[in-house]
Amino acid sequence: MADSLAGVVLAAGAGARLFPLTRLRPKALCPVGDRPLVDHALARVRTATTSVAVNLHHGLDAMRDHLGEAADVPHLSIERDRARGTAGALGLLRGWIDGRPTVVTNADAWLPADLAGLVDGWDGERVRLLCVEDAARGDFGTLRYCGVALMPWSEVRDLGPEPAGLYERSWARSEAEGRLDLVRHDGDFVDCGTPADYLAANLAWSGGEPVVGEGAEVGEGADVRRAVVWPGSRVAPGEVLVDAIRAERLTVLVRN
Numbered sequence: 001m002a003d004s005l006a007g008v009v010l011a012a013g014a015g016a017r018l019f020p021l022t023r024l025r026p027k028a029l030c031p032v033g034d035r036p037l038v039d040h041a042l043a044r045v046r047t048a049t050t051s052v053a054v055n056l057h058h059g060l061d062a063m064r065d066h067l068g069e070a071a072d073v074p075h076l077s078i079e080r081d082r083a084r085g086t087a088g089a090l091g092l093l094r095g096w097i098d099g100r101p102t103v104v105t106n107a108d109a110w111l112p113a114d115l116a117g118l119v120d121g122w123d124g125e126r127v128r129l130l131c132v133e134d135a136a137r138g139d140f141g142t143l144r145y146c147g148v149a150l151m152p153w154s155e156v157r158d159l160g161p162e163p164a165g166l167y168e169r170s171w172a173r174s175e176a177e178g179r180l181d182l183v184r185h186d187g188d189f190v191d192c193g194t195p196a197d198y199l200a201a202n203l204a205w206s207g208g209e210p211v212v213g214e215g216a217e218v219g220e221g222a223d224v225r226r227a228v229v230w231p232g233s234r235v236a237p238g239e240v241l242v243d244a245i246r247a248e249r250l251t252v253l254v255r256n
Helices: 037-045 060-068 085-092 166-176 195-206
Strands: 006-010 051-056 075-078 102-106 127-133 143-151 180-184 223-229 240-247 250-253
Touching: 006 037, 006 085, 037 051, 037 060, 037 102, 051 060, 060 075, 085 102, 085 166, 127 166, 143 166, 143 180, 166 180, 195 223, 195 240
Parallel strands: 006 051, 006 102, 051 075, 127 180, 223 240
Antiparallel strands: 102 143, 127 143, 240 250
């Protein structure tokens, strides 16, 4: 790993689909297993590079406080007036990226993967996307983008800070020109966009066991199954919490 590759974690989103959990904290700070989603994303991108930036907008103060407490504080890109989207985020970071190819990952993707293998053999000239097989929700035929992209500097240098998406500004053109590398990921992946997906990510992390956060209290005789209990939250004695998320005093039931 070296500083010749820039790493960017996209963490500025509002998390509207994850409401009401995002009423309590930004989506990127919602915990999966033992730590917030943004910490999983930082660990993931640091398997490929030591030079990492995070873009921030929604929940700015909470995100900045959390990241400022990290042992290895990333570069923070503040989108103060408005969220810039995936392309605008890189455009705003263009001076920091400064000619380097870039690995980009979504903070809301639960994806336990070592990205060094994705970088190996990359020519640095074509966009490379990590995908999973998902015929029902495919973005490129049967392949669904799973939240990690390798972007050549030639695709970043002309991006501006105005709100825009990478598909519209880069990937669609690369696909049309036959210059898009799609690499299949055969491991776990969950886009934590909805409460149901968020619960699924936690259960994938735990192997199906309930996920009870640090300092949470589960009363005697409580029936907790296929559930997440956030740190510091409480399940009353004898209470039944099944297919659910207990977040502070909020309970979100997930029905398949």
